[in-house]
Amino acid sequence: MTTPKKIVLAYSGGLDTSYCIKYLTKEHGYDVHALTVDTGGFSPVELQEMEERAFTLGATSYQAVNVTEALYEECLRFLVYGNSLRYQTYPLSVSAERMFQALEVAKYANLIGADAIAHGSTGAGNDQVRFDLTFQLLAPGVEIITPIRDQQLSREAEVAYLARHGVSWPDKKGKYSINQGIWGTSVGGQETLTSHQNLPEEAWPVPVTVTEARTLKLHFEEGQFVGFDGERFDHSVAAVQALEAVAAPYGIGRDVHVGDTIIGIKGRVGFAAAAPMLIIKGHHLLEKHTLAKWQLYWKEQLGNWYGMMVHEGQFLDPVMRNMEAFLEDSQKTVSGDVFVTLHPYRFVLDGVDSPYDMLGAGFGQYGEMNTGWSGSDVKGFTRILALSGQVQAAAKGSSK
Incomplete structure (x- = not known):
């Protein structure tokens, strides 16, 4: 009797990767080893539900690994140092997360001696390139299988396939593709396939429930966001999560990003990134007070370049380490407080207080x-x- 082939699936618990488990086990007889790489978007309850769902769908094993700290320390903080926003709009939420998910999946596939790696990317977006490129570099020779891309499936077709095999999918989950992590939540749906429609209120994971203005004092130490309103956190990840909990109910950081995909077509996606937008914009204002003219000029060039390379899946290129060295060195005087006022759907940067403020020199x-x-x-x-x-x-x- 032939031993089933091992396949590691980058499993998010969403519709696409749920389809992949059922399809790969039912149609091809693979032993599917589902790996969830948590970038700060899942609660313990959600991870437990994802594990149960994976086994119900037919997975042989399930593992969850949290890489949020590594994601922040090795990538996100440099996006802050560079004030990196894709086309001055999008904080590269999914772009950064996908790279670290791909790195961990390749590592796990090598660890268990997998015959293949699978992911649920479509053939139209950026994630397919980020995953494929990383796997080819770090797991050469391991087959890459992409059921959604290869079959050109619509979300409706995936829901119908699962239903035929006794798996129901909630209507909202089928209507919107939602990806949540520490650096923001992306939302894709029928409206983002158009050029003129915005997402309805019900599409956003966090509803607007706070309407009274609130002033915050954001604390930075050598470019790192370390806390707010007098509370300093031991880890920047905890500081980001605490700020997100305060700001997200205002609807701050919501927007629709229009950009160019790696493969050359235009793409449109909604995102909600309250903490990242507050941190990047607050950091930028603090830098304008504490850095010299040519530091600001060259940082702007490198910040855009660094963000572009992250977006394009080129995080492993050695030039990224060179840019990180420059960006980190530039932050020695970027310390102080940034005052910001939160309002429903917007925020106002009020000013800064820093011992390195050149405005008061x-x-x-x-x-x-x-x-x-x-x-x-x-x-x-x-x-x-x-x-x-x-x-x-x-x-x-x-x-x-």
Whole structure:
């Protein structure tokens, strides 16, 4: 009797990967080893339910591993240092998470000697590239199987297949694809397939329940978000989660991102990322007070580049370590407090308090007075500054 092949499935508990378990066991006889890589989006109760569902669907084994701390320390904090927002909008929530999920799945597949690795990505999005690329680099020779992509299945077809095999799927779960992690929640559905519709209120996992304005004081130490309102956390992950619990019920950080996928088509997805948006925007404001002009300029270039490489699945490229070294070195003076006021669906950055604030360095007040130079100094400065342009104009005139 032939021994069934081992296959490791990157299992999120959602519709796509639930279909994969049933399909791979029922149609192909695989021993499916379901692995859930938690990036901060699952409660203990949810993980228990996912394990029960995996075995009900036919999985041979189930494992859950939490990589939230590694995700933050090795990637997310650099996205904060770089103020990285995809197209100035999206905090790269899923982009970063998928890389660390793929890393852990490849590691597990090598550990148990799997014959194949499976994931539930479609053929239209970015995740297929991130998973495939990572598996090819870290688990070379292991077959990659993608039932949803290969069969070009719709969500309706997956729900119908599961129903034929005695598995019902809740209507809301079938209507919206929701991915939750420490760096935000993405929401995809019928509305995000259009160019003109927004997501309805019921699509968002956290409803708006708080309407009274609240002022917060965010604490940063060398670029790291460490707490708020006088409470400092031992781990940045705990600080992010606590801030999310306060800000999410305001509906802060909700938006619809329109971007270019790795494979070249346009994509549209809703996201809710209250804590990440507060942290990135607050950090950016603090940097504008505490970093020099050319530090800010080059950080902007590298922050965009770093975020783009994370989005494109290139986290393992060695140039990323080079950029991380620059970004971390730039944070030595980025310490202090950022004052922010929360309102329903929006927030306002009120200001900062930092011992490294250059605005109060004593050389002058913009538009008011100066103490570090005289009017004559400025006349000489501008005369020299204009010299290059005068040379160019003279050269152009003499060439006519």
